[in-house]
Amino acid sequence: MWSFFHRLASPKHFYRFADRLIPWLGWSTLITFIIGLYLGLIVAPTDYQQGESYRIIYIHVPAAWMSMFVYVVMAIAGGIGLIWKMKMADIIASSAAPLGAAFTILALVTGSLWGKPMWGTWWIWDARLTSELILLFLYLGFIALQSAIEDRRTAANACAILALVGVVNIPIIHYSVEWWNTLHQGPTVTRFGKSAMATSMLIPLLTMFLAFKLYFATTLLMRARVEILERERDTTWMKNMIMGSDE
Amino acid sequence: MTNSSLSKAFIAVIKRDLTLALRTRSEIANPLIFFVIIVSLFPLAVSPESGLLKTMAPGVIWVAALLATMLSLDSIFRSDFEDGSLEQMLLSPHPMPVLVLGKIIAHWLVSGLPLIILAPLLGVLLFLPYHAMPALLATLALGTPVLSLVGSIGVALTVGLHRGGVLLSLLVLPLYIPVLIFASNAIATSAADLSIKGQLYFLAAMFALALTLAPLATAAALRISLR
Amino acid sequence: MKAFFHMGGYAMYVWPSYGLALVILLWNVILPMQRKKWHIASIKRRLRRAQDEK
Numbered sequence: 001m002w003s004f005f006h007r008l009a010s011p012k013h014f015y016r017f018a019d020r021l022i023p024w025l026g027w028s029t030l031i032t033f034i035i036g037l038y039l040g041l042i043v044a045p046t047d048y049q050q051g052e053s054y055r056i057i058y059i060h061v062p063a064a065w066m067s068m069f070v071y072v073v074m075a076i077a078g079g080i081g082l083i084w085k086m087k088m089a090d091i092i093a094s095s096a097a098p099l100g101a102a103f104t105i106l107a108l109v110t111g112s113l114w115g116k117p118m119w120g121t122w123w124i125w126d127a128r129l130t131s132e133l134i135l136l137f138l139y140l141g142f143i144a145l146q147s148a149i150e151d152r153r154t155a156a157n158a159c160a161i162l163a164l165v166g167v168v169n170i171p172i173i174h175y176s177v178e179w180w181n182t183l184h185q186g187p188t189v190t191r192f193g194k195s196a197m198a199t200s201m202l203i204p205l206l207t208m209f210l211a212f213k214l215y216f217a218t219t220l221l222m223r224a225r226v227e228i229l230e231r232e233r234d235t236t237w238m239k240n241m242i243m244g245s246d247e
Numbered sequence: 248m249t250n251s252s253l254s255k256a257f258i259a260v261i262k263r264d265l266t267l268a269l270r271t272r273s274e275i276a277n278p279l280i281f282f283v284i285i286v287s288l289f290p291l292a293v294s295p296e297s298g299l300l301k302t303m304a305p306g307v308i309w310v311a312a313l314l315a316t317m318l319s320l321d322s323i324f325r326s327d328f329e330d331g332s333l334e335q336m337l338l339s340p341h342p343m344p345v346l347v348l349g350k351i352i353a354h355w356l357v358s359g360l361p362l363i364i365l366a367p368l369l370g371v372l373l374f375l376p377y378h379a380m381p382a383l384l385a386t387l388a389l390g391t392p393v394l395s396l397v398g399s400i401g402v403a404l405t406v407g408l409h410r411g412g413v414l415l416s417l418l419v420l421p422l423y424i425p426v427l428i429f430a431s432n433a434i435a436t437s438a439a440d441l442s443i444k445g446q447l448y449f450l451a452a453m454f455a456l457a458l459t460l461a462p463l464a465t466a467a468a469l470r471i472s473l474r
Numbered sequence: 475m476k477a478f479f480h481m482g483g484y485a486m487y488v489w490p491s492y493g494l495a496l497v498i499l500l501w502n503v504i505l506p507m508q509r510k511k512w513h514i515a516s517i518k519r520r521l522r523r524a525q526d527e528k
Contacts, residue, residue, distance in 0.1 A: 026503075042478070052482035056491045063495070082467075102498050110491040117487055137421040144417055148408050157471040158404045162418060165400055165464055169422050172453065176425040180432065215499060222506040229513040233520075242517050 009086050011228045012237045018221040025218040032211035040204035047201070053117045058204055060110040062212040063103045064128065067135055068170070070100030070216065074142070075167040078160025088224075090156035091231075093163065094146060095223035099216060101139040107132050127181035131174050138166045152231070256341045257349045264353030267326070274322055275357045279365060282315035286369045297374040304373035305383070305434035311369075312362050312387065313394065313423050317416050319358040320398040323350055324406045324469070333406075334473055343466035351399050351462065359391030375438065382437030386430035389450040396461035397422050403468035425453060 007013040040058035047054040074096040081089035111129045112122050123129070142159055149155035232238045268275055289307050290300055327333040327350075336346050366387055367380050375383065401419035405411030433446035481488045 046482060051484060053484035053487055055481070055484075055488050059491050059495045099502060102502055106495055106498050109494055113487045113491045117484055134421050134424055137417075141414075141418040141421065144414055145404060148405070148411075148414055154407075154471055154474060158468065161400070161464055161468050161471065162404060165397075165422065168456075168460065169425075172425045172456075173421075176428045176449075180428045183432065219502045219506065222503070222510070226506045226509045226513065229510060229517070233513065233517050238517065239521055242514055243521060 009088050011087060011091070011232050012235075014088050015225060015228050015232075015241075018225045022218060022221050022225070025214060025221065029211060029214040029218050032207060032214055036204055036207035036211045039207055044201050044204050045198070050118065053114060054201075056110050056114040058208045060107055060114055061205060062209045063110065064107040064132060065209060066212050066216060067100055067104040067107050067132065069213075070096050070103060071135065071138070071163070071170065072167060074100060075160075075163040078156070078163045082157055082160040082164075087231075090153070090160075091224050091227045092220065093160060094156060095220055095227055097139060097142050097146065097159075099219055099223070101136065101143065103212075103216075104132055104136045104139055108136065125181070127178045130177050130181065134173055134177070135170070138170075142166070253341055253345060256339070257345055260336075260346050260349030261353045261356075264350055265356060268322070268353065268357045274319070275361065278315040278319040278358060279361050281318055282311050282362060282365065283369065285311040285314060287372065290373070301374045301376070301438070302435070304370060304375040305379075305431040305438070307373060308366060308369055308375075308383065308434075309386075309390075309427055309431040312366070312391065313420065313427060315362060316358060316391065316394040316398060317419065319354070320395075320402050320415065320419070321412065323354045323395075323399055323402050325402075328406045328473075333469065337470065337473060343469065344462040347399065347403075347465045347469070348462040351395050351465070354399070355392050355395040359387075359395055362391055363387045375434070378440070379434055379438035382434045382443055385443075385447060386433050386450060389447065389454050390426045390430045393426050393450070393454050393457045394423060396457040399465045400461055400468055403465045403472060405472075406469070407472040426450065429453075 008017060036058065040055060044055070046052055074093050077089045077093040077096065080086055081093060108129065111126075111132065115124055115126070115129070116122050142162055145162055146155050146159050149158055229238070286307055289303065293299060293303070324333060327336070337343060339346070363384060366383055370380055370383055398415075398419050401415050401422075402411075404418065405415045408414065429446045429449050433443040433450070436446065437443045479485060479489075
């Protein structure tokens with residue numbers, strides 16, 4: 001078991017492992033999405049307060065959860081790369097960043113689309129949306145720092161420190177934004193998730209959440225695979241593998 | 248390595264940075280002038296009406312303080328990086344986080360402290376009630392060290408880059424948000440004659456956290472940037 | 475069916491959300507696929523050139 005993880009640390013083995021896993025993950029992602037969408041859009045009943053508009057939460061809430069989750073994954077991978085100098089961990093961290101940013105943007109825009117019929121405006125300084133916005137800034141900072149430093153290893157280590165600092169800060173930011181929010185507009189009545197949700201609405205949400213998780217795993221491996229191709233293109237194993245697959 | 252030689256090195260770093268900073272006075276003065284100008288732009292841009300300015304004052308002063316700190320941050324490590332003395336520090340037998348803390352303290356003494364001294368004046372310009380002045384000073388006293396501490400991490404990460412300036416603000420400003428929220432709210436609350444104990448405790452907690460963690464992160468970041 | 479697409483009058487908000495999600499999610503799948511193809515092709519090209527020179 002341990003040697004399996006050890007082997008994964010080498011880009012060569014990771015590449016093979018990713019190659020084998022991606023189709024499985026990809027298909028299960030697709031199937032879970034189809035089930036989740038069917039349950040969420042067709043089976044789940046209409047909300048008596050928000051009407052059909054609540055169905056946006058099946059995108060918004062998983063995307064918002066993922067945006068936080070991906071940041072933590074990024075920081076852990078970065079920390080592993082920093083401490084044990086594992087190349088694969090650096091690759092995972094840098095591959096996760098654009099995905100996390102994409103989830104954050106998705107959460108922001110769907111939050112705004114949900115907010116328009118509920119609040120009457122496209123944007124409101126609601127605690128969740130504000131936190132997402134700040135999280136987007138953190139992701140953009142990470143990506144900007146990464147592209148500013150030319151040397152790969154330096155970039156990965158610098159970004160790892162930034163991600164770790166960010167992870168310490170996210171709970172503080174989150175708490176302060178919540179506190180600031182309740183102070184300025186009182187607790188928002190129409191908040192996702194907080195009120196007890198009917199099971200018929202909760203199951204599609206959990207399914208969609210699972211689909212997003214699988215999707216993240218798939219695309220993370222796909223990105224990591226490209227990253228390995230880019231970094232290892234001059235190694236013999238890469239040349240052998242590519243020429244081997246040619247014949 | 249004895250303790251006394253470490254504390255000597257620590258004080259030597261602070262003294263050295265202070266002398267260097269006092270030699271180039273414009274570097275101290277420019278962020279302060281910037282601070283005053285930014286604040287005085289608001290009445291011109293929004294309205295000179297005292298009621299409106301009074302409600303805006305805490306936020307405006309704090310946002311200006313953030314931006315002024317951003318401007319001065321680069322000087323923590325930039326010149327030492329360029330003349331190679333930062334590398335010498337890394338090679339010295341003393342633990343890097345302690346030396347880094349010395350540099351941060353020196354930075355705060357030349358950038359944060361003058362902000363605190365100037366702030367009441369700007370409070371008057373923006374019609375901040377006099378009884379909120381102690382709150383203004385207290386939040387700045389607790390908040391600006393956090394800005395210097397957290398900012399030093401960003402500077403350490405970007406010091407080796409040619410155009411690190413804008414990137415630095417992109418990295419650091421989001422991390423300043425909690426300080427901004429609690430500090431400006433504390434001043435506004437105090438202006439409304441309410442207790443601000445909670446906000447001050449929170450600022451103090453952030454100060455303690457930044458004081459313990461930021462020098463470690465900065466030292467690690469410097470090691471990476473100088474590789 | 476028509477009622478389904480109508481979304482109780484909220485179609486204007488629900489469908490753009492799902493559409494955007496589809497675009498972003500697909501984009502993140504297609505992009506690495508294309509980059510993978512491109513990289514493999516470029517490595518092959520370089521190897522062939524190296525072989526021709528020999």
